[in-house]
Structure formats: structure tokens, C-alpha cells
Amino acid sequence: MKTLTLMLLAAACLTNAQAAGIKIVTTTTDLADITRAVAGDLAEVSSITTGREDPHTLTAKPGFIVRARDADVWIRIGMELEIGWEPVILRDARNPTIREGTPHHIDASAHVLRLEVPTQRVTRDQGDVHPEGNPHYWLDPLNGRLVAATISERLSALYPEHKAKFEENLRRFERDLDTRMFGATLVESLGGESLWKAAAEKRLEALLAEKGATDKAGGWYGTMRPHQGKTLVTYHRSWVYLTERFGLLGDLQLEPKPGIPPSAKHLASLVSEAEARKVRVILQEPFYTLKAAEFVASRTGAKVVVVPTMTGGAAEAGSYLEMLDNVIRKVSAAL
Amino acid sequence: MNEEGAGFEEAVLQTTSLPYGLTFSGGKIKSGIGRLNRQHAHAWDFLDAPLVYRAMFGDEGLSGDGVQLTWLAPTPFYLLFGTEVFNGDNEQSFNVSDAAEMPQHDAPRLYTAFLKTGPDLGPNHALQFGLSALSGRHQVWDEDAEAGVSGESRIFGTDFVYKYDAKRAHGEGDWTVQGEYFYRDQNLGDTVGAWQDMPTWTAQQDGYYVQSLYGFLPRWRSGLRWDQVGLINDVRNPEEGSLSCGDSYRLTAVLEWKLSEFSLLRAQAGRGWYATDDGREDALECALQWEVTFGKHGAHDF
Numbered sequence: 001m002k003t004l005t006l007m008l009l010a011a012a013c014l015t016n017a018q019a020a021g022i023k024i025v026t027t028t029t030d031l032a033d034i035t036r037a038v039a040g041d042l043a044e045v046s047s048i049t050t051g052r053e054d055p056h057t058l059t060a061k062p063g064f065i066v067r068a069r070d071a072d073v074w075i076r077i078g079m080e081l082e083i084g085w086e087p088v089i090l091r092d093a094r095n096p097t098i099r100e101g102t103p104h105h106i107d108a109s110a111h112v113l114r115l116e117v118p119t120q121r122v123t124r125d126q127g128d129v130h131p132e133g134n135p136h137y138w139l140d141p142l143n144g145r146l147v148a149a150t151i152s153e154r155l156s157a158l159y160p161e162h163k164a165k166f167e168e169n170l171r172r173f174e175r176d177l178d179t180r181m182f183g184a185t186l187v188e189s190l191g192g193e194s195l196w197k198a199a200a201e202k203r204l205e206a207l208l209a210e211k212g213a214t215d216k217a218g219g220w221y222g223t224m225r226p227h228q229g230k231t232l233v234t235y236h237r238s239w240v241y242l243t244e245r246f247g248l249l250g251d252l253q254l255e256p257k258p259g260i261p262p263s264a265k266h267l268a269s270l271v272s273e274a275e276a277r278k279v280r281v282i283l284q285e286p287f288y289t290l291k292a293a294e295f296v297a298s299r300t301g302a303k304v305v306v307v308p309t310m311t312g313g314a315a316e317a318g319s320y321l322e323m324l325d326n327v328i329r330k331v332s333a334a335l
Numbered sequence: 336m337n338e339e340g341a342g343f344e345e346a347v348l349q350t351t352s353l354p355y356g357l358t359f360s361g362g363k364i365k366s367g368i369g370r371l372n373r374q375h376a377h378a379w380d381f382l383d384a385p386l387v388y389r390a391m392f393g394d395e396g397l398s399g400d401g402v403q404l405t406w407l408a409p410t411p412f413y414l415l416f417g418t419e420v421f422n423g424d425n426e427q428s429f430n431v432s433d434a435a436e437m438p439q440h441d442a443p444r445l446y447t448a449f450l451k452t453g454p455d456l457g458p459n460h461a462l463q464f465g466l467s468a469l470s471g472r473h474q475v476w477d478e479d480a481e482a483g484v485s486g487e488s489r490i491f492g493t494d495f496v497y498k499y500d501a502k503r504a505h506g507e508g509d510w511t512v513q514g515e516y517f518y519r520d521q522n523l524g525d526t527v528g529a530w531q532d533m534p535t536w537t538a539q540q541d542g543y544y545v546q547s548l549y550g551f552l553p554r555w556r557s558g559l560r561w562d563q564v565g566l567i568n569d570v571r572n573p574e575e576g577s578l579s580c581g582d583s584y585r586l587t588a589v590l591e592w593k594l595s596e597f598s599l600l601r602a603q604a605g606r607g608w609y610a611t612d613d614g615r616e617d618a619l620e621c622a623l624q625w626e627v628t629f630g631k632h633g634a635h636d637f
Contacts, residue, residue, distance in 0.1 A: 050458045053502040060637050061498075062413030062463055063455030069356065069407060088636055094407050096352040128596050259596050261505075261554065287504045289553060 022159065025071040025098075027082050028055060029311040030138045031108055031147070033320040035075060037173040038152045042162050043073075048089070051312025054287050055081055056128070056259075060088040068093035073158065075151065078109035079135035106154045109135070112143040113200070115240050127257030139309055140241035141181050141220070141324055142196055148173050180321055183218015199245075220246070220328045227335045231277040233270065233296060235262075235284035238309060242327065252279065254292045262292035271299045281305055281334045286313060303334045345375070345398065356407035365398040367405065367417045368449050368467035369515050370494045372396045373636070380511075380548050381589050382603045382622045386562040387542030391490060391517050393427045397469075401443070413463070414452045421445040423471045428488050428519060432474040436527050437483050445471030459500050463637065467492040473521055475536065480574065482530035486523030492516060496637075505553035505593065516543035518567070526573070533573040541567045554593040561586055565610060581610030587620075598627040 022043040026032040032047035039045065048064055049055055055077075068074065068089050076082055090099060097104045109132075117133035137143045152170040156163035178192030186195060190211060198207040204221075208214045217225060228247030232239075235254045243250030252273060256266040274296060282293045282304045293304045307330045308314045308323065317323035349360040365373050371388060384394060401421035408414040423429045423445030431444065446469070453463035473488035494515040501508025524535035542564030550556045565582035572578075587605030594600060601624040608617045 050502070052458075053500065054504050057506075059461065059498060059500065061455075061461040062451075062453035062637060063461070065407070066411065066413050066455065069409075091351075092407070092636075094353070094356045094358055096354075099351065124595075124597050287502060289504070289507070 022072050022155075023070055024073040024075065025067050026075040027086060028077055028138075029313075030144070030320045030323065031075050031077065031151075033311045034144060034148050034173070035151055037320075038148055038166055038169050039155060040165065040169050042159075042165060043155075047312075049310070051308065051310040051317070052287065054285075055310070056084060058082075058085040060085050060092065064089050065092045068098065069095050071095060071098055073104050073106065073155070074098035075106040075108055077135055077138070078107040079114070079132040079137070080130045081135035103154070103158060106151065108147045108150055109137065110150050111146045112137045113140070113146070115244060116237075127255070128259030134237060134240050136238040136309065137241050138320070139239060139324070139327070140245045141177055142200060142245065143241060144320060144324070145174055145177055145196065148177075177321060179219065180325060181219045182221050183216070185216045185218060186213060189213065189216070220324070223328055223332045224248075227332060230335055231274075231279050232281040232283055232331070232335070233274055233279050233293075233302065234282070235288045235293065238285070239283060242331075246328075249277075252277075254282070254284070254296065267292060267295055271296055274300045274302065281331060283307070283331065285309055305330050305334050307331070356409065358405050358407075359402070360405075361402040363398065363400055364403055364419075365396060366401075366419055366421070366447055366469075367403060368397060368447055368469060369492055369517070370465065370496055370513060371515065372398075377626055377628070378636075380513075380546065380556075380558055380591075381560055381587060382601060382624050385515070385542075385544035385546075385560065386564045386583060386585060386607075387515065387517050387544055389427075390540070390542055390564050391428055391519055392425060397425055397428075399424055399445075401445075412452065412454050415450060417447075417449045417451075419445075419447040421447070421471070428469075428473060428490060428521075429471040430474050431472075432476040432483060432485075434476040434478075434483060436481075437474055437476055438485050438525060438527070440472055440485075445469065459502065461496075461498040461500070461637065463496050465492075465494040467494070473523060475523060476527075477530075477574070480529050482526070482528035482573065484523035484530060484536040484573075485525040485527065486521065486536070488519065488521045488523075490517055490519045492518070498637075501550070503553070506550035506556060507553040509550040509556075510548070512545070512547045514543065514545040517541060530573040534571070536572045538570045538572075539567050540565060540570070548589075548591075556589075556591040556593075558589045558591070559587070560589070560605075562607075568610075581615065583607065583609040585609075585620075597629075598625070600625055 024035055024043045024045045026035055026047045028049050029047045029051035032045045035045045076086055114133040122129050122131045148170055152166045156166050178187045182195050198204045224246040231249040233252045234250055237253055237258050239250050254262040256263055279302050282297055282302050284293055284306055286306050286308055297304045307327050308317050311317055311320050311323045316326040345363060345365055347360050347362040347364050350358055367373050399421045401419055403419040405415055405417040420443045422442040424431045429445045449467040451463055451465045456462055469490040471488055474485045476483035496513040499510040518541040521538040526533055544560060544562045546560035548556050548558035562585040568580040570578045585605055585607035589601060589603040592600045603622045605620045608615055
């Protein structure tokens, strides 16, 4: 019995000695990557999900509880994406510092631009509809930028001694993101802030024309610009932020309603709709089966593109920006 | 809800911010012993409870009015200690007789202790072990004989669960194995009525189950469960003297189809071989279930 007590005591000391950096636990890998970009060496960041699974469902394993117990800061996507598992982990971890509503519990959706916020009562017969809007917001690079700003702001409030560093890192991340989005030339001449402001107000083309920079558009914006107005089919309604940002039409899904599996009847009507609208691409994440997509592809001549929407979902998606880059490259190549 | 009407399965008050990793709950609670006991019936993988649960705790499991204190130890791996104090009124193992001749004991009459632990095996695997111990008063009153016994009832249990996460949509490729073993030792020496001065009523009995489920397609799972009770089944009571009763066992298969996130269909079939007074009887059991969840999106425990 004495040996056991000593062992437990030693183990407890070990966990305390590891408190070198700020321990941040995020629910998703994209959040972890953005947090690493903002916090740099000042924090040890880990993610509950790996980027390879469907983020809606997860088993709250004992290992997650231990990580949450030791966390100084907890960051989630929010908008009820993690509602199936986050409350269980937080409850069992008994870490009063990171309970929902405390300053150390960060909801990354605080300032993002939300799409598909329901205007009527949400019921089960609509499928798995989230009452606060579509939670897959990180596929819009602007939202990634806003999330980084939120994290920087919240971490600076918690650790004011590091505020300058967080903000310096944030600027670097923003420059990196802006350059990938618009191309170096545009960012240098017009600045990321004004480009994003115009994009958010849907007057980017007008701004470029005004500045005589229409032919200087590079980056993801330049790549996707020729495809504006095209329709694509997706498995789940997880791509709306991408299609909205890049002027594509993403209202056709293999699922008849969110979370309901593709049915033969729905796929049959989808085929005729896809043909009428000249759909060239069927887009889905790697964890879904290919049967439904291949069914529609064989009857319409469209191409099936499987690409992860989360960091870590594939080797090419090693960081948040690389994940977006991989998506843009593969989608534009197929369109 | 059952034949006797509607009632609360669990009505709990639980603390959320005690220090040192402690959580305190009180009310009408389900005991944290074992694996299955804490789960509400709708979260089970099979339609019914294993034989060992029905024999030791009854169809509703071990629950009652009580308090629970659990402690998440500050270890680098998951380690949870728990202890409970119940009024103690479980027909199978911790019975309180209301016969006038029986000695009346004040509550609390049942104490439990348990631990759960599991290593972190990475993103695809999860494993957890548990140990449980229960000790409480148990009373048996025989109406016909106008006699009864009162004494101690002790149960020791161990459990494990392993889950594999294939990281595909809707549980495809996911696999789980789970099992529990319970041993009960009853020593009822306080004799009353016609059994006065007769030897102590004793019983040593055990039981276990092992089950496994596999997601062979998205939204589809199939499973198999092996149930056995009475490998140890020694009873000595005043009426019949010393008996060594046989064991009963059962094999059950289940098929589950998740229609959506909020409703599922299950078909279950089993073959049981039960030891009865007339020898071994076998039985075929089939059942269908349609489960719908209402209300806000639920979150399930591990």
C-alpha cells in the first residue's frame, strides 16, 4: 500500500513538473494549427481529433479526459459541432478552469461569418441541422483569419505578458494567409486588410478594377476566379463556406438531408439535376464511402474528388493553410 | 416506464467545481460499479441486460437513493476512484424485508467502492479496466415458512472494455469488446422465526458476460454476447441444506441499423440453456427494438 501511495505521489509530481508552457487543448486539428501559429513556442498545443475522422461523432476516451484535466486553455469550434462529445470530456475531466463560460474556455466561432443560420424552428425531420448555423466555417480562409485573431485576443487577455508576441505571430500568420489567398503582388500593393474587407462586402472585383489590378490576382482567388458560377455536388453540407467564398454553387448534396444516408430515389433525381446544371465535380471527405459518388459520377461524367477538410486528414494537409491549398488545387484541377 | 407505471430512472444533483478532481453526486443514482450498470438501457448494445446483472442486481441494475464521491487521480494515465453509500434496497443482493419479524436496520445499508483505469493507446484504440466491491445487508423472508435470515452480502467485480476506432463515417470498421465478472458471497447468520437456531444461510455465486460488436457497414453493427451464471453456485439454506446448483448460459446475436442520428432499429436472437429444478431447459429468445431519441443532441459516455 505504501509503495502504491509513493508511486501515485511521484506521478503527481511528474505531471506538475511538465508545466513549462501553456497547455492548450483544442477540439480540432485546424484549431491546433492556427493556435500554434499564434502561440508559437509559448504553448504546448494538442488536438482531440486527428483530422481523419468525422468531427460530429467521437467516443470520449479516458485519454481525452486526462488531457482536458491538465489543460490551461480549451478551444473549440463551437456552433454545436462538438456537442456529441465535448460536454462529456469536460464534465469527466473536472477541470474548473476550462469549464464552458470561463475565460480559459475559448469558442473559436465568436467572430466568424456564419452561414445557414436557421430562421425558423429547427426540428429532427430536417436532418442534423445545427440551430446556430453551419459549423464547418473554417473552410473560408477569412474565417480562419478571424479565428486566429480571436485566439490571439483571448490568449492576450489571459497572458498579458505575452501579448506582444501573440500579436507579432498573428501578423505573420495573416500575411501568410493573405499571400496564399490573393497572391504576393496584390497583398503588397493593396494590403490584406483592404482586400479582405472588399471580399467580405462582395466588391473585390470592383476594387481590383478601380486599382487597375484585375490581371494581378494570384493565389487561391486567382486560381478559382475562372470557375465562378459553376455548380458542384458534395456528400455532406460541409463545403458551403468554401463555395460561398469562391463564388461556386454548392447546394447539391448526395445526402437527401444532413446526416441522412444517400437514397436511391434522391440520387436518381440528383443525377438529372446535376446534368442540367453541368456538374463536373463531386466532392467529399475521405471518411465517407464512395458508392453514392461513383453512382452519380458514372451517370453524369462528373469527376469524384476526395479531399480532406481538416488538417491532418491526409499527408498533403499538414497545416491549416496547406489543407486549404490542397482543397483549392484539387477542386480547381477538376472543374 | 414499465408495467408499474412511469418513474424517474435517475434524479441526480452533481457538483461541478469541487477541487482536487473530486465530484460529488446525490439523489436517486445508478451505481458506478461495473460497466453496464451506469448506462441507461437505451445506451446498451443489446436489448436486455446480461444474466449476471439480472441475477445479482435485477433488471434495473443497482440504483437507489444514495451519494457518490469520485476522484480523478492526478496521474498521467486515467485513474478514477469512487465510493458510494446507498440506503440499500436491491431485491437480488441487498434486500430490505418489510416483514414485522425481521430485524430492522437503519439506512445506510450498502457501501460500494470502485476504480476505473485505462492507458492512452493513441487515436485508434481505447482500453479501460475496472474493479468493484460492494458490501451491504441482505435479508430473505420466506412467507410460507414464516422464517427469515439477515446478514452480509458482498460482491466483487471486474470489468474491461476495448474499442477500436477505424476513423470512417458512421461507425464502419469500428470494433468493441467488453466483459464483466461478478462474484457474490452471502453470509446470512441472523436467523428469525422457524429457522431460529438453524445454521447460517450462505451462498457463493458468480457470473460473467463477454460481448463484441463490429460495424460492418456505415450505420450497421452486428454483435455477439456470451452470458454465463453459476459456475460457482453453492447455496446452503435451512430449507434444503447444502446445494450445488448448475450453471446457466446463453448465446445472443444482435443486428443494429442506425436509421439516423436519432433513431435505430435492432433485432436480437438468443439461445439459452438454463439450469432449473427440473434439469436443464433451453429457450430461444427473440426481440425487436425501435429506439428514438427526443430532445437536445445527447452525448454518450465512454
